[in-house]
Amino acid sequence: MEKELILEIGTEEIPAGFLEDAIRNLGSITERELEDNLLSYKDIITFGTPRRLTLKVSGLSDKQSDKVVEITGPPKRIALDESGEPTKAAIGFAKAQGADVKDLVLLGREKGELIAIRRKIKGVRTEGVLKELLPKIILSMQFRKSMRWAGGSTTFARPIRWILALYGGKTVPFNVEEIKSGPNTEGHRFISPKPFRVKNWDGYISGLEKGFVILDQKKRKEIIRRDVVKTAKEIGGVVLQDEELLEVVTHLVEYPLVLKGNFEPEFLELPKEVLISVMKNNQKYFPVFSNSEKNKELLFHFIFVSGTPVRNPDIVIRGNERVIKARFRDAKFLYEEDIKTPLSDKVEKLKGMVFLSDLGTYYDKVKRLGARKAKMESLVKVIGVNLGFQDSFEDLERAAILSKADLVTQMVFEFPELQGTMGRYYAERSGENQEVARAIEEQYMPTSREGKLPETNLGAILSIADKVDTISACFVAGLTPTGTSDPYALRRQAIGIINIILNKGFHLSLKLIFNSGLGRIWDQIGKPSSSDILKEAMDFMVERFRNLMISEGFTQDLIDAVISSERETSARGEYVEDHDLVETKRKIEALSEFCKAPDFDLLAIVFKRVVNIVKGQPRGNEVIKELFTEPTEGLLYKAYSDAKHRVEQSISERDYIKALSQMKGLKGSVDKYFDDVLVMDKDEKIRLNRLTGLWMIRDLFFKVADFSKIST
Numbered sequence: 203m204e205k206e207l208i209l210e211i212g213t214e215e216i217p218a219g220f221l222e223d224a225i226r227n228l229g230s231i232t233e234r235e236l237e238d239n240l241l242s243y244k245d246i247i248t249f250g251t252p253r254r255l256t257l258k259v260s261g262l263s264d265k266q267s268d269k270v271v272e273i274t275g276p277p278k279r280i281a282l283d284e285s286g287e288p289t290k291a292a293i294g295f296a297k298a299q300g301a302d303v304k305d306l307v308l309l310g311r312e313k314g315e316l317i318a319i320r321r322k323i324k325g326v327r328t329e330g331v332l333k334e335l336l337p338k339i340i341l342s343m344q345f346r347k348s349m350r351w352a353g354g355s356t357t358f359a360r361p362i363r364w365i366l367a368l369y370g371g372k373t374v375p376f377n378v379e380e381i382k383s384g385p386n387t388e389g390h391r392f393i394s395p396k397p398f399r400v401k402n403w404d405g406y407i408s409g410l411e412k413g414f415v416i417l418d419q420k421k422r423k424e425i426i427r428r429d430v431v432k433t434a435k436e437i438g439g440v441v442l443q444d445e446e447l448l449e450v451v452t453h454l455v456e457y458p459l460v461l462k463g464n465f466e467p468e469f470l471e472l473p474k475e476v477l478i479s480v481m482k483n484n485q486k487y488f489p490v491f492s493n494s495e496k497n498k499e500l501l502f503h504f505i506f507v508s509g510t511p512v513r514n515p516d517i518v519i520r521g522n523e524r525v526i527k528a529r530f531r532d533a534k535f536l537y538e539e540d541i542k543t544p545l546s547d548k549v550e551k552l553k554g555m556v557f558l559s560d561l562g563t564y565y566d567k568v569k570r571l572g573a574r575k576a577k578m579e580s581l582v583k584v585i586g587v588n589l590g591f592q593d594s595f596e597d598l599e600r601a602a603i604l605s606k607a608d609l610v611t612q613m614v615f616e617f618p619e620l621q622g623t624m625g626r627y628y629a630e631r632s633g634e635n636q637e638v639a640r641a642i643e644e645q646y647m648p649t650s651r652e653g654k655l656p657e658t659n660l661g662a663i664l665s666i667a668d669k670v671d672t673i674s675a676c677f678v679a680g681l682t683p684t685g686t687s688d689p690y691a692l693r694r695q696a697i698g699i700i701n702i703i704l705n706k707g708f709h710l711s712l713k714l715i716f717n718s719g720l721g722r723i724w725d726q727i728g729k730p731s732s733s734d735i736l737k738e739a740m741d742f743m744v745e746r747f748r749n750l751m752i753s754e755g756f757t758q759d760l761i762d763a764v765i766s767s768e769r770e771t772s773a774r775g776e777y778v779e780d781h782d783l784v785e786t787k788r789k790i791e792a793l794s795e796f797c798k799a800p801d802f803d804l805l806a807i808v809f810k811r812v813v814n815i816v817k818g819q820p821r822g823n824e825v826i827k828e829l830f831t832e833p834t835e836g837l838l839y840k841a842y843s844d845a846k847h848r849v850e851q852s853i854s855e856r857d858y859i860k861a862l863s864q865m866k867g868l869k870g871s872v873d874k875y876f877d878d879v880l881v882m883d884k885d886e887k888i889r890l891n892r893l894t895g896l897w898m899i900r901d902l903f904f905k906v907a908d909f910s911k912i913s914t
Contacts, residue, residue, distance in 0.1 A: 204244070205328070205370035206403055207259035209336055210387055212364035215252040218453035220345050220359050225250040225419065228257055231342050239331055240267040249417045251456040252509075253391060256417060257339075258403055262369070266325025273299055278308060278315040292317055332374045336367055340378055354379040364388065364397075371401050389413015390457055392510055414457040414511055423452040429460035430488050430505050437462060439490040439501050444482070451486055455509030462490075463523045467502045469530045472537055474500040475623045476613065480529045483619065487526070536612040544632035545625070549603060551610040561675045561723065564606045570722040571667050572602025578725065581667045584718045589708055594637070594660055601641035601664050604629060608642075622646040648698050655705050662702050666715070669695040674719035677739050678727075696746040703783050712743055713780040740781075747783060756790050759913045760797065764789045766908035785856065792858030793907050808872050809865075809909035812900050815881060815893075822894040829891040834871075834878040841871040842899055849902060858906055865903060872899070 216224065229248040236243055236259070244261030275281060275295035283289055288296075288303050296303045299319045309318045341356065348357035356362070356379045367374040367383040376383050386397040387406070394413035400406045407417060416422045427448060434441045452458075469477060481487040481504050488505040491498035504526065508518050552565035572580045579587070582598040591598070608614050608625035617624075626643035630636075637660050644661025645668050647654055656662040676682065676690050683692050703710055716739045724731050744765060751761045768781055796802065830836050845868050852861035881896065883889045903909055 203264045204261040205264060206368075207257070207262045207332070207374075208366060208368045208400065208403060208406060209257040209339070210364075210366035210406075211255045211340055211358075211362060212366070212388060213253060213255070213358065213362050214360040216250075216255075216359045218252070218450045221250045221252070221419070221453040222449065224255055224343065224345065224359065227343055228255055228339070231339050232257055232259065235335055235339055235342075236262075239335060240269060240325060241328060241331065242267065250419055250453070251415060251417060251422075252454060253456060254387075254415075254417075255343075263328060264370075265327050266331060268325050269323050271321050271323055272309065273319045273321065274309060275299075275306075275317045275319070277313075278317060281306075281317040295319075329369060329372075329374065332367075332369055333376050336374055336383070337376045337378050340365070352380065366400060366406075368400060368402075389415050390510070393457075416457055419452055422455065422458055423448060426451060426458045426460060426507055429458070430507075433460055433462050433505050434488075434490050437490065437501075437503050438493060439503060440493050440498070441488045441490060441505065442498070444488070447482055447486065447488065451507045454486065455507055457509060457511060459508040459511050459515070460505060461508055461515050461519055461522075462503055462505050463487075463519050463526065465502050465504065465523065465526050465530060469534065470500060470502060472530070472534055473624070473627050475620055476533050476537065476617065477530065479617050479620055480533055481526070483617075484529060485522075485526060487522075533613070533616075536616055540611040540613050540624075540628060541631050545604055545607050545628040545634070546632060548607040548610050552606055555606075555609060558675055558679055558681070560679050560727075562726065564609060566726060567671060567675075568603050568606050570671055570719075570726065571605065571664070572599040574599070575725075578722065581671060581715075581718055581722060582663055585663050585667055585710065585715055588710055588714065589659075589663065591659060591663070597635065597637045597641070598660055598663060600634070601638045601645075601660060602667065604634070604638065605642055605645050605664060605668065648701060651694065651697055653698075655702055659706070662706050662708070666699050666702055666708075666710075667719075669699050670715050670719040671722070673739060673742070674716060674723055677735050677742075678720065678723050682738070682742070692742070693746060696743055697750060699743070700747050700750055700783060704787060707784055709782050709784055711780055711782060712740060716740060716743070744781065747781070747786070751787070751790060756794055757913075759911055760793050760907075761790055763907040763909060763911040764793060766911050767904040767906065788856060789858050789906050792862060795859060796862045797912070805866055805869050806909050806912050808869050809903050810912075811876065812872065812896050812903070813908065813910040816896050816900050819893050819897075820890060821897040822890050825895045825898065826891050829888055831888060832879050834875050835892070835895070838868075838871045838875045838899075839895060841868055842895070842902070846898075846902055849905065853905055861906055865906075868899065 225248050228250075229246050232246055232248075236246075242261075242263045243259050245259070247258050247260075249256040249258075276291045281289055281292035281295070288306065292306060293303055295317065296306055296319070301319050305319060306317045307320060308315045340358075340362075343358070345359040348359060349361070350357055351361040362378060362381050364387065365378060365381055365383040366385065366387045367376070368385060373385050374383060385399050385401075387400055387409070388395055388397050389410060390413055394415075398409050398413070400409060410417050416425070430441055477500060478489050481489050485504075485506070490501045490503040490505060492501055504522075506522055508515075512518055549565070549568065552568065553563050555564045556562075557564045557567045570581060572582055574580050574583070580599050580602060582602045583595050586592070586595055586598050604625065608621055608628055611624060611628065613624050614621050622643045622645055626639045629639035629642050637658065640658045641660040641664045644656035644658060645664045647656045647661070647665055656665050672690065672695055673692050676692055681690060683690075688694075702708070713736075717736060720736055720739065721731060748758070748761050748765065752758060764786055765781070768786065799805075825839060827836070827839070830839075845864055848864045849861045852858070852864060879892065881889070881892045883892065
């Protein structure tokens with residue numbers, strides 16, 4: 203018979219940030235344990251509120267499945283004599299297992315056959331299994347931070363206060379420390395704290411709802427979403443979509459009551475980002491904006507969620523208004539203190555802020571980004587020169603020097619998430635032009651893999667330079683990411699560089715910008731440059747690019763084919779790695795489209811044959827026509843010469859599909875060449891001449907891709 207299992211772990215308030223993982227883990231742990239214990243079921247669902255984690259298992263079998271165990275004994279050669287009769291070893295084994303010799307069986311194993319006993323073990327009743335299993339499930343749960351209480355050894359997110367455990371309507375008895383499981387639960391801590399008895403799931407849910415607890419986190423979330431939107435509409439405003447804040451607030455309450463409050467309009471004179479940060483990050487309030495499609499201005503209202511239903515909401519509203527007023531007053535004081543001096547005066551204070559212990563301060567960092575030296579341009583200027591922004595050098599270097607100045611302000615010390623944003627406001631207050639101020643704000647973009655990218659070119663350049671400097675500094679200091687650790691978020695910063703370059707269509711040499719970034723660091727610390735570190739940094743960037751391309755749906759072999767071709771760009775095939783990521787992606791896109799042609803596989807085989815023949819072979823400086831001994835050699839060389847001109851013209855126009863199509867025209871000539879000509883001729887000069895011709899064809903292919911990497 204199938205029955206219903208209900209487990210509820212009642213606790214002190216669990217932090218909102220713990221709940222999502224806890225709800226998911228409770229289900230996955232239960233699923234694993236039931237399967238390991240041969241208990242079948244129909245469905246597992248889990249729920250969570252700040253004061254409880256709940257598990258429901260539907261259709262749980264009333265006993266374990268029977269299982270057959272095999273107990274192995276000695277090898278056949280020892281257990282049976284030549285006539286197949288049991289030896290003393292077999293008889294002794296059977297006796298030790300309490301079995302008859304006739305029940306022995308042979309089992310095949312890698313090292314030969316063994317004798318064995320097969321036993322059928324009947325499943326235990328589920329009630330008995332659950333007594334051991336449920337406490338194991340509870341104690342298997344892991345949290346980012348756990349605690350002990352009352353002198354016990356049990357750890358959990360917060361102290362456990364009660365445990366509800368029912369199977370088929372009956373209590374499953376067990377203890378976790380001093381807490382005994384039972385049939386009772388509690389409602390809302392303040393409105394309905396009196397325990398009530400549970401008989402089944404329907405009674406459990408209805409009892410909680412009567413006790414002002416909405417168990418289903420998805421239901422709580424939709425109630426909050428609906429009522430927040432409704433409340434904002436009632437006051438003529440809107441709330442911007444913020445799933446992260448909505449998720450946090452959902453996990454802060456058991457019974458959501460959405461209310462609105464106001465604050466003095468004078469506070470709107472502060473930067474709106476400050477007010478929003480206080481409301482969202484400190485108070486978990488929803489800011490309200492004007493209902494305008496063009497420009498959503500912040501209004502002097504806020505919406506918040508109370509976790510306790512009250513008779514007089516005005517008391518709760520006034521309390522929250524007093525709190526936000528005090529918070530805003532503090533923020534106003536910090537802002538007014540910061541603007542007493544211009545942003546440029548704060549740069550010197552960066553000498554007291556360590557960037558990396560072995561690589562100096564943030565003052566050193568901004569000097570690397572924006573200051574010129576006798577024989578060395580600033581990093582932002584190197585990037586700007588290569589992108590053709592000659593008219594913006596002064597603004598670029600000014601933005602770079604001021605880029606970290608807001609880190610020493612009181613506002614950013616109190617609200618670190620506003621770095622860059624406050625830099626823009628303080629730059630504007632100090633009389634800096636808009637281009638400089640915007641670049642200071644955009645230097646940190648993107649802040650996540652899918653985050654907003656810089657809109658201005660100056661902001662994009664400063665962001666690239668800042669991230670290149672950070673990655674370079676960490677590589678020099680030996681602080682490279684590992685498989686499990688990336689404390690300086692270098693992977694995110696690398697992806698940020700790539701996304702900016704692709705979004706802006708910046709034609710930048712990765713080798714150039716990292717060589718420049720590393721060069722400034724080596725110059726600062728007085729150490730010689732290292733090609734090994736440059737290669738490590740390049741490989742790190744290329745790997746991030748490769749992963750990004752895979753996530754966009756391109757196959758790994760095509761990505762590797764293009765990247766590999768860019769790692770061997772010298773005339774003689776030396777390792778010379780460089781990448782213009784915009785062009786690299788275009789080549790990948792073109793190759794991906796080109797591969798869809800029905801005859802591509804045959805074409806790739808020909809290309810691969812050329813690549814494989816010349817691999818590891820010598821080459822000359824040029825093809826000597828006088829050494830041709832077969833007519834086909836001349837025909838191939840002419841076909842190559844004609845194709846080379848057209849291919850290079852198409853590549854200069856960045857039309858890689860057209861270039862690949864023109865390479866395709868060589869297939870017939872190459873096929874005939876291999877039919878008619880022995881490349882590895884006995885005559886050394888002829889052999890070298892033929893290899894040189896094939897090397898030239900190989901190099902032509904490599905202008906787009908290394909076809910030997912493509913799966914066919």
